[in-house]
Amino acid sequence: MSMQSKATIKYEVTSAQTIGCEVLPNERVLEIRTYRIRPGERDEFGRRMTAAAPMLARHGIDVVAQGPSIEDAEHYVLLRSFSSLGEREAQENAFYEGDEWRSGPREGILELIETYHTVVLRSSADAVRTLARSLRSDS
Numbered sequence: 001m002s003m004q005s006k007a008t009i010k011y012e013v014t015s016a017q018t019i020g021c022e023v024l025p026n027e028r029v030l031e032i033r034t035y036r037i038r039p040g041e042r043d044e045f046g047r048r049m050t051a052a053a054p055m056l057a058r059h060g061i062d063v064v065a066q067g068p069s070i071e072d073a074e075h076y077v078l079l080r081s082f083s084s085l086g087e088r089e090a091q092e093n094a095f096y097e098g099d100e101w102r103s104g105p106r107e108g109i110l111e112l113i114e115t116y117h118t119v120v121l122r123s124s125a126d127a128v129r130t131l132a133r134s135l136r137s138d139s
Contacts, residue, residue, distance in 0.1 A: 026125040029082040030064070035116045036074055043068075045076055045112045052105045056080070059095040064128055065135035074114075079135075081128045088120070 037045045046068060053063050062081040069075035082088035095101055123131075 028123050028125050028128045029085055029088055030121045030123040030128060030131075031078075031080045031082070031088065031118060032121070033078045033080070033116055033118045034069075035076045035078070036114045037076055038112050038114055039074065041112045042073055042076055045109070048105055048109050048112070049076070049078065052101075052109065055100055055104065056095065058100075059091055059098070061091050061095060062128075064132045067135070079131070081123075085120070 035045070046066075049066055053066070056063055064079040064081050066078045067076065069077065080088075082091065
């Protein structure tokens with residue numbers, strides 16, 4: 001283990017203890033990605049993202065929820081869950097570098113995005129499942 005890895009591990013444990021968090025046995029990594037979509041294109045973006053979701057699943061990426069913001073007509077959100085930061089990196093690299101994405105919907109999706117922002121949080125599997133249930137559009 002490198003010095004950088006040791007420092008990172010120590011920091012994470014110290015930070016969790018400092019803010020009163022416990023290490024979760026069923027920990028998940030929750031990625032929240034928000035997109036600002038070109039004006040008038042959010043519905044089309046949603047259709048394209050929904051069509052691409054099965055590709056994410058084939059790469060083992062758990063799409064917790066996705067959909068339009070209820071606050072404005074420009075934003076869209078994608079929530080994904082992973083077992084670890086390492087798994088997130090490996091699965092996203094495999095997906096985004098793969099032919100299915102690159103020769104498939106990539107350009108059609110990217111052309112509609114003005115900007116995006118990603119936040120990655122630690123969570124529990126139970127919390128992720130609850131979040132998924134609460135955000136279902138059919139309920």
